[in-house]
Amino acid sequence: MALPVRNAALENDAEVSVSRRYAWIVFAVTFGLLLSDYMSRQVLNAVFPHLKAEWALSDAQLGTLSGIVSLAVGLLALPLSLLADRWGRIRSLVLMAALWSVATLGCAIAQDFQHMLIARLLVGVGEAAYGSVGLAVVLTVFPARLRATITGMFLAGSMIGSVLGISIGGLLAQQFGWRSAFTGMAVFGGLLTICYPLIVRERRIASSPQQSTTAPRPKLSDVVGSCSVIYTYLGSGVQVFVSGALLAWLPSHLNRAYHMPVAQGALVAAVFVLASATGMALCGNLSDRIGRDSPTTKFGLAIAYCLTCFLVLTIAFQLPPGLPQLVLIGLGMFVGAGTVGPSGAMVANLTPAPIHGTAFATLSLANNLLGLAPGPIVVGALADVYGLTTALQLVPLVCLASALLFARAARCCRTDLRHSEMRADLA
Template identity: 60%
Template sequence: MAFHSLPDSGNDDPGARIPRRYAWVVFALSFGLLLSDYMSRQVLNAVFPLLKVEWALSDARLGLLSGIVALMVGVLTFPLSLLADRFGRVRSLAVMATVWSLATLGCGLAQQYPQMLAARFLVGVGEAAYGSVGIAVVLSVFPKHMRATLTGAFMAGGMFGSVLGMALGGAVAAHLGWRWAFGVMALFGLVLALLYPIIVNEKRITPSSRPGEPKAAAMAARTPLRTLVNSRSVVGAYIGSGLQLFVGGTVIVWLPSYLNRYYAMATDAAGAVAAIIVLVSGVGMIACGMLSDRMCRNAPASKIRLAIAYSLGSCALLSLAFALPHGTPQLVVIGLGMFLAAGTSGPAGAMVANLTPLPIHGTAFATLTLVNNLLGLAAGPLVTGVLADRLGLANAFQLVPLISLAAAAVFYFAKRHYLSDIQQVGIVSPCTVGTQATT
């Protein structure tokens, strides 16, 4: 069954009208800011061992420093993305980057735990809506048939930013101290925040203003918000994605500490090894998104079957990995598990884009980000930190992959309703069935 993908504002495929070279410039700059976002967020993980010793912190308090960012992202992503859809995405992105970069600088200046916690709170405020609004900008300048690939590739910037944050942060901390690690990340973000609105033009990336057509902000204001959750499959995409990120996000946050404790690695070495594994996860995110677009063009339900397979595969591999003795084989299997762990991001993001109207895509991805953070990126590190205080980090890691079973079950529920929901929300029209297929 072939199907057309969006009940949008009347544009058949607005991204197809953007010059491809400019579209890639927009992608590159948006991707760069996403790198900065996650570098600022994840540099903390590389200096966990140093903070634990200097301030005598428990694992639960360390986990809170990480989780508070994801919590604020979860709480604020929806309202801030809603505002960005209505008042200008480019201007909003530049403001966000400035806030999180200055807050990261504040982390480096913190003299005690409460000050660090407050600075991390502000990092979360700045980063709250970047992922959702940024991906909405990217999807708006490319054709629809590239959605799973672009979603996977863009969100992989989080993995690559985590790699740079941990590896570069660990190296800087080892040579100059942990405060300088935060300072380097802040400088990178401030430079990009200055360049972004100069190069990316709001009017140029909003090609919906043909004669007689309303402006994008007006269309967003008139689109009912109930369309964000008006089908069972889109709700399943939100929840399944969040549960799966509980696993991947937890491993990213705690892996440097795991290597420090059980492999006796120094801060820089642990950050470098963890960065390699996170890099593998980022490559997997892109590869899984591309596979979804290629294999599922004419079989839309197969996209969700792949999400189920990624969830189950990561569960099996990571469960095996954390049951193995410490050593090279364990690290290899962890890498294989992490290759699949974030593979659901592309399919889930494409499902959300296909089941929600174009004018409020920023808000739709904010909803996805909200669930990703509340169920995954905020809950995972904090819950694991609490378990680590009671059971030890190694034992806590053995329990984490089991959450992927719940993710697979939710994706299976979404698969059962996906095609009927596509029709229910009016995405298929008589004139497009059989003539177009987009994933």
């Protein structure tokens, strides 16, 4: 089987035929829907106390309402992304956004736990493939030399949307009742859904050579067609473990070690979330600037981000509570999230463009199964045995495993590129 490896250093602005202005318009509206995605997902957390009081729900039931969305996303992201690659990405994105917006409105009118659970499940179904397919769309209209930058900037929307969903949802719930929080998110998503197909046209972005239909249709096996892309999936997923663990447990750390009230701890934790979002964008841009002339340099930068994160967070959690610790935690989360950009860029470089949606869904699956899902669980289990402080001190060790996986990916990439060039010479 031919390996789908391409030399990213040889790719340039000629890959895209849309104007730079239109490319940024596509990015803006697609990013806006990503914000709606995560705002609709996370607004539930802001109204937990209201639902618990009005419906007499247990914590387990509240957790189920939250977890059902992640479960749907985890199970459906890959098959729905594959379907979108084949059926049409733009029409798929519009259908997804319409579904989660209507389902969020359904949350606003739910009368009991069962109604809310069904509505939340439909939110998850609608959101399952949006991140991967949306990223595939925006990368189509930008040159390959900006892939890490665009990936980092776009996926930072997940962090920003989460903060907005909780904060705006909390304000709406406080002023107008919890149902208004869901209604506000539904209206925002619905308006963007109506505007999206009027602005982003499938045939216009498909005119890019990246979307050419004259080339042989790639096989689904190309998603894992080389060891370099497999190790990229694994390295990214393992590193995301750090972000998943810290985002879940930092509010508790602030409450226990700093004796912060819950509201204040949540606000400080939101600052750390924004630090991660900023790291995704800026570190991705740095990767594009430094790695422009080498297809493997991005792996080296991903390794550097992992090792820096390990060093900074190790020092941070050895310090007593105080401002220096908080600053170092913020820096560690900033750098640790920096692997998102180069990981997405290398997945794009190592897989054919027509199945980028499926490839990014596979990356998302690795991030969820290896990082976001086990991170909070493992740290919680360790905290029960050793205490939360000790558990957090162990988290940075995961960065070393991620660095090793990215190193292996870089080594495989060099071999894959040599094989690709040899086949080209023989052709």
